[in-house]
Amino acid sequence: MIPRFLAGLVTLALFASVCAARPRPIPVKVVVVAMFEVGNDTGDMPGELQYWVERDRLDRVFPLPAGYHPVRMNGDGEMAVLTGQGTAHAAATIMALGLDPRFDLTHAYWLIAGIAGASPDRASLGSAVWARHVVDGDLGYEIDAREIPRDWSTGFVPLRKTRPFEPPAAPLEGQVYALNDALADWAFNVTRDTPLADTDRLREVRSHFEGAAAQLPPKVMMGDEISSSTYWHGKLFDAWATEWVRYFTDGKGEFVTTAMEDTGTLQSLEMLSKAGRVDWQRILVLRTVSNFDREPRGMSAAESLANQRVGTYSGYLPSLEAAYQVGHRVAGELLDHWRLYRDAPPGSSGSGTPKRSK
16 A cells, blocks of 8 residues: 555656646747738738748748638737638637647737728728727628618618617627727827838729728828628628717727737637636737728729629738738837837836837
8 A cells, every 4th residue: 555645746746747748839929910811811812811921931830720721820929810701710810729728828019911892082092091999790680681671771780770870879799899099099000100002003993982081192190990700792782880889888989990810819718818828908909901992983882892802902912011011010028128118018117118120
């Protein structure tokens, strides 16, 4: 019979050997979230992931069996994840990554960097837009457009309401995400002077659109996003999105960009934050304008929608370039000065003095 104290020592030794055999989680500093890729990760027509992989040398590939696509890293602590299109793909992939024991994401900054449609009233082609609010555009009731009452502006009605934009707004969980204002402002200030390409092609396309911002060259700016898996298009939906964002943010938000995945990504990050796996205060949303969300002069919404295909957007390549150039300045700042930003996000008490990337 083994004495009790010897049995305890054996148990401790076995526990120590198991711990020693288990590899320590890989610390991740920045996670770039891309949504789609056209073909391969490198060497062909780019999607949202390719420039990050090629230019930041994300050569370490980690299979992610429970997610949409393997994740990629470099030796500096930068990771990129490809979610797949739509809120369901995004939510599932981000949850799979967030629960993966191979990675320590407790100090990671999340940079959603992808292309988007935008209202020509508020942003120009090729512009880069940092968001403070992301509003879900799927949750609601809807009736066919042919049956909309004459005194309704839209057939889309908030859940638990009886008519469009019925006050007071009562957003459900996951309907509105308010991001860290200080972090978004910091990212904007770091990147506001980033030069964005303005080509003859962009100028020619812009000339066919009405809108206060349509004729302006691209720039880095602030503006809020509506996120929905339904790809909507046309001036009447643009008007709906403008009011929908204003309604659910109590007038604080201004609709600028429209995208498909971000409420799914943010839903998973919010839950992972509650579980202590990620830090909710370290999330940034950057969307760059590949196309306008409504028809140009002399064209119907249906005709315009027929031209809206990935890879053929009028600002497709410039918007991919803008997403990388602007996003990379923020990622580079965080990585280059990790000592300042590891323990507290920029703009919060306890963080270092923000510096501009070179």
